[in-house]
Amino acid sequence: MQVYLVGGAVRDQLLGHPYQEKDYVVVGATPEQLLAQGYQPVGKDFPVFLHPSSKEEYALARTERKSGKGYHGFEFHTDVDVSLEQDLIRRDLTINAIAMDEQGKIYDPYHGQEDINNKILRHVSPAFAEDPLRVLRVARFAARYATYGFRVADETIALMKQLANSGELSCLTPERIWKETSRALMEPHAEVYFETLRQCQALKVLFPEIDVLFGIPQRPEYHPEIDCGVHTLMALQQACQANYALDVRFAVLVHDLGKALTPKDQLPRHIMHEERGLVPVTELCQRLKVPTNIRLLAQVVCKEHLKCHQLLQLKPGTIWRLLQRLDVMRRPERVKAFAQACQCDAKGRLGLEDRDYPQADYLLGAMQAVRDVKVQDIPKELQGSEIGEYLISKRIEAIAEFKKASALTE
Template sequence: MRVYLVGGAVRDQLLGHPYHEKDYVVVGATPEQLIAQGYMPVGKDFPVFLHPETKDEYALARTERKSGHGYHGFEFYTAPSVTLEDDLIRRDLTINAIAMDDDGNIYDPYNGQTDLKQKILRHVSDAFAEDPLRVLRVARFAARYAAYGFSVAEETVALMRQLAESGELQALTAERVWKETARALMENHANVYFEVLRSCGALKILFPEIDALYGVPQRPEYHPEIDCGIHTMMSLQQACKAGYSLDVRFAVLVHDLGKALTPVDELPRHIMHEERGIAPVTEVCDRLRVPTNTKQLALAVCKEHLKCHQAFTLKAGTVWRLLQRLDVLRRPERVEAFVQACECDARGRLGLEERAYPQAQYLLDVMQKVRSIKASDLPSDVKGPDIGEMLIQKRIEAIAHLKHELGYHSHTA
């Protein structure tokens, strides 16, 4: 029985990239031998075991054969006779098909180290095209390692395009697509994920609402980058740069979906794009089974982001109603996330990436002010329904006072 560290831990160790999980492959063993040593079986489709102490995953060396559609359409074979090379060749990329033994010796039968040095994401074998999930994985790796200068090999893009055209991507479950996308969104260059998917034709299949933004023009005086798709990716990169949450990043990704629905005779203006965006944002969220909180913020940003940009010109009552819709009294964190997403939208424009966005701090100051006004602050003779009415009145007055203090006197909402 021989044990090797494989996959991401070896790749990232060689690259000098931080890693946390360790996966091992076991050659020359049976499930019974591992169980006898205290390993706990957890794999449903093939034998995977947890180490009795470290809880790291140990998988028996295996081969696989395509037997159906989609991510689960495979038959696996494990036996003591399956070699390390047999196991590594079924992996997706050469940089993921490197193994290391306990003594630190590297086993690299498919030249993964060369591709690491040349910063290339390349498939190990033509069996790559049998698994549609690999299209998303390659795009995610491209996002993760973009800062190192990695790119996808042309022949690998060709196989990804083949998968996209085959209809296999439709076999992916919503859960798998969302899981890979959520992980990609948390990378420092999440925009690369969507750009790679677009380059192989997968974006229009998995995210047609985002793909539709490309080629749609905007007014150059407001959007020097002009193209709605480019603006979306620039905005997303702002969210990554700031280290914002998954919810904020997703909201930024879908905030302008309504612009793809603007009638051609209205272009490059996008009147009512916020309202038009509600349906496609809802469609994306429902199709991918996006978590409820993530969906709620995305819808709020889609519908209300222009009001955030216009915050200084809104009447105090309008600002209060905006904050009410964002559930300011019960969920201040949603207001913070909303403001962050709107800031990314404002800065996701060519030449305006470092532009100040004072609206953000203004709305956060307003939020603190209205949340500080309590029923206990009202006169004791105010009773029943009058309490709620007076609280609203006091909060609107406080917003107006704060706005005046800051020097924003316009009421052209």
């Protein structure tokens, strides 16, 4: 029995990239042998075991054969005679098909180290095109390793196009698409994920609402980059650079979907795009089964982001109604996330990436002024609806005082 460290841990160790998870492949062993040593079985489709003490995953070396559609459509074969090379060739990319034995010796039958040195994401074998999930995985790796200068090999893009145009992507479950996408959104260059999907023609299949934004013009005095799709990815890049949370990044991604629905005779203006965008944002979230809290932020950013840009000119009553729609009293964290997303929209524009966005701090200051109005201060003689009216008037008054104080300090 021989044990090898494989996959991401070896790849990232060679690259000098931080990693946490370790996966192992076991060659020349049977399930019974591992069970006898105290390993715990967890695999349903093929034998995967947890180490008795470390709880790390150990999988028996296996081969696979396409037997149906989708990424579940495979038959697996494990046996003591399955070699390390046979196990590695079924993996997606050469950089993921490297193994290391217990003495630290590297086994690299498919030249993954060479591709690491040349910063190339390349498929291991033509069998790559049998698994539609690999389109998303490669795009996610492109987003992760863009910092190091990696690009997807042309021949791998060609196979990804083949998968995108074959109908196989329809076999991916909404949960799996969202899992890969949410992970990609948290990478340092999430925009590269969507650029890669567009390059291989998968974006129009999986995210048609985003794909149609490319080529739609905007007014250059507000958007020097002009193209709506380019702006969307520039704004997403701002969210990544600021290391904002997943809900903010997703909201930024979908904030301008309504611009694809602007009547052509109105272009390059986009009147009421924030209202039009609610339908595609909601449909996208429902299709991918996006978690509720992420969907709610995406919807409110889509609908209200122009109000945030105009914040410094708004009256106190208008600001209060905006804060109400953001659920300021119960969800102050949503107000902060909303401000972050709007800031990314404002800065995700060609040549304006370093612009100041005082509206974000202004909104948070107004929120704090509102939240400082205490229920305990309500006069005891007030009853029923009078209480609510009093609180609203006091909150608007607090915003007015904050606005006045802010003007004095500017």
